[in-house]
Amino acid sequence: MRKILISGASRGIGKAIALKLYKEGHSVSLGVRNKANLLNTFIDPKINSSQKIVLHKYDASNNKSAEEWIEKTAKTFKSIDTIIHCAGILKKTNLLFNDNEIKDIEELWKVNVLGPWILTKNAWKYLSKSKSSRIIVLVSMSGKRSKSNLAGYSMSKFALMSLCQTMRNEGWDKGIRVTAICPGWVNTDMAKNVKDFPKDKMTQPDDIANICSNILELPNSSVPFEISINCKLETTNLSQ
Numbered sequence: 001m002r003k004i005l006i007s008g009a010s011r012g013i014g015k016a017i018a019l020k021l022y023k024e025g026h027s028v029s030l031g032v033r034n035k036a037n038l039l040n041t042f043i044d045p046k047i048n049s050s051q052k053i054v055l056h057k058y059d060a061s062n063n064k065s066a067e068e069w070i071e072k073t074a075k076t077f078k079s080i081d082t083i084i085h086c087a088g089i090l091k092k093t094n095l096l097f098n099d100n101e102i103k104d105i106e107e108l109w110k111v112n113v114l115g116p117w118i119l120t121k122n123a124w125k126y127l128s129k130s131k132s133s134r135i136i137v138l139v140s141m142s143g144k145r146s147k148s149n150l151a152g153y154s155m156s157k158f159a160l161m162s163l164c165q166t167m168r169n170e171g172w173d174k175g176i177r178v179t180a181i182c183p184g185w186v187n188t189d190m191a192k193n194v195k196d197f198p199k200d201k202m203t204q205p206d207d208i209a210n211i212c213s214n215i216l217e218l219p220n221s222s223v224p225f226e227i228s229i230n231c232k233l234e235t236t237n238l239s240q
């Protein structure tokens with residue numbers, strides 16, 4: 001069983017992954033800004049005193065919180081062999097953004113790129129000890145192609161994909177395997193304003209949780225680096 005750190009576990013994809021992996025018997029350490037969303041679920045430490053759950057404050061724009069969360073987890077679980085990066089934000093900043101939107105671009109950079117980078121950096125010494133650590137990153141199809149006019153979001157996800165490739169290179173000889181998961185729309189709060197595609201036809205958070213669970217069962221020789229998931233056919237004409 002693994003000792004797993006999951007960011008963005010308060011809602012959406014991160015929460016679905018946390019529930020699935022905890023039920024399977026893994027130890028899960030959840031980094032959240034707001035603990036209220038976990039209340040009354042069985043990963044709420046108030047109703048579940050299992051030693052297999054750590055709940056810690058984590059805000060991607062606060063490097064100290066990343067450091068403290070990692071150290072607390074390593075101390076409680078005695079090791080960390082998996083990180084699943086789910087914290088992320090979407091801003092609709094386009095190419096010709098207004099002056100007051102520069103702060104949105106900076107926030108995208110901080111949460112979507114620096115956040116996972118700094119968490120991984122702080123956890124590296126622990127990940128390096130196991131000969132089969134895993135890093136799973138929720139990238140996006142927006143990290144593979146730039147569609148419509150989401151310049152800021154797409155820029156952050158392309159950068160995140162590049163970070164995944166570097167983590168893979170650096171971690172390979174230590175047995176660290178990296179998987180970049182690249183979905184189109186997933187039915188969470190992030191997609192709640194999508195009007196032109198039905199929610200029940202989107203990829204569901206539980207489907208991503210199943211994929212993560214499968215990745216964790218694979219040996220070093222078989223872990224996929226990239227998983228693209230479309231809920232809607234994309235033609236080669238990416239301007240559509």
Ligand SMILES: NC(=O)c1ccc[n+]([C@@H]2O[C@H](COP(=O)([O-])OP(=O)(O)OC[C@H]3O[C@@H](n4cnc5c(N)ncnc54)[C@H](OP(=O)(O)O)[C@@H]3O)[C@@H](O)[C@H]2O)c1
Nearest residue numbers: 008010011012013033059060087088138140185186188190
């Ligand atoms: N939904 C989609 O269609 C879709 C598609 C492709 C990729 N993705 C990616 O998948 C990941 C998860 O998305 P989701 O759909 O689960 O989104 P979501 O439901 O909006 O959840 C986002 C999560 O990120 C956390 N978060 C946001 N800002 C943070 C910060 N500054 N520090 C720490 N945590 C922060 C949120 O915590 P709070 O509860 O505290 O706000 C929440 O737990 C994201 O990286 C997203 O880009 C999503």
